[in-house]
Amino acid sequence: MTTTQRSEPAQNADERAMLEGWLEYHRQTLAQKCEGLTDAQLRTASVPPSELSLLGLVRHMAEVERGWFRRTLLAEDADPIYYSEEDHDGDFHLTDKDTWEEAYATWQAEIETARRNAAGFALDDLSRNLSRHNGEPFNLRWIYTHMIEEYARHNGHADLIRERIDGATGD
Template sequence: MSTERPEPPTIADERTALEGWLDFHRATLAHKVAGLDEAQLREASVPPSTLSLMGLVRHMADVERSWFRRCLAREDAPPIYYTDADPDGDHNVTAEDSWEEAYATWQAEIAAARDIVRGRSLDDLGFAPHRNKEFDLRWIYIHMIEEYARHNGHADLIRERIDGATGA
């Protein structure tokens, strides 16, 4: 698992800037989970919350899938971890769940997202069934940057609680 974070460009066209910031935030989450053991990755933030670093990675795998595969590519790609019966299933890590699977699934969804956007215009439209409206790729990039930034803040606090590591 690489924890090298690409620096977003300071001068760039719109597409390069959006992709740079999204890659930076993806790498930031990878950095926040690096070096921890399975028990630490499962550790809930503050009871009764089930929020954990493993749960955040699982959540972001589902978010990547939702916006890039289901919305933009219009694939029939059901959620990975949550269900109607358990809408927080991505965060509700069980004894049967493994970090290796969660991380591999997240990376696979990132790879799928990169394949889907290759060659597309920022003006290309996708349809989000859960919101019943269209979104352009530009909006999806901005939303994904916002989603990662918010959850990276959560990851920072959880990581500090686990082992005192802060920053970056």
């Protein structure tokens, strides 16, 4: 497993660089929380009866990246990777066949696709798919802000799970 380098965005960056910088920071934070652990440790659930694990969080974030930067932003017909109509939380339901190598590679591929897709939009440009809640499009700024929030929330979970596994703490 490689060592993830993480740095905060410049304090005087423009808006886009700031949003992209904080999103990258949080992506890198989740990767750091998973470093140095075995597959068994990455599968360790937070607290029974919860099935929340670091491996599940990485799979979930692959789905989230795919959902916002492919299905919502571009209206791409991108099927779910881990969940289904029958199992809406399939990203968290691990089997013996699920591995860190596959989940990490899938997550990184979705991140690369997200970067590429977002590069073609200005912050005020609207998504091609509409909100299922109000029928309105999202601008890229909203998507970036939501993704930062999503990662920040789950990184808090990851921090607690990692501390339970081996006592490692940190931001």
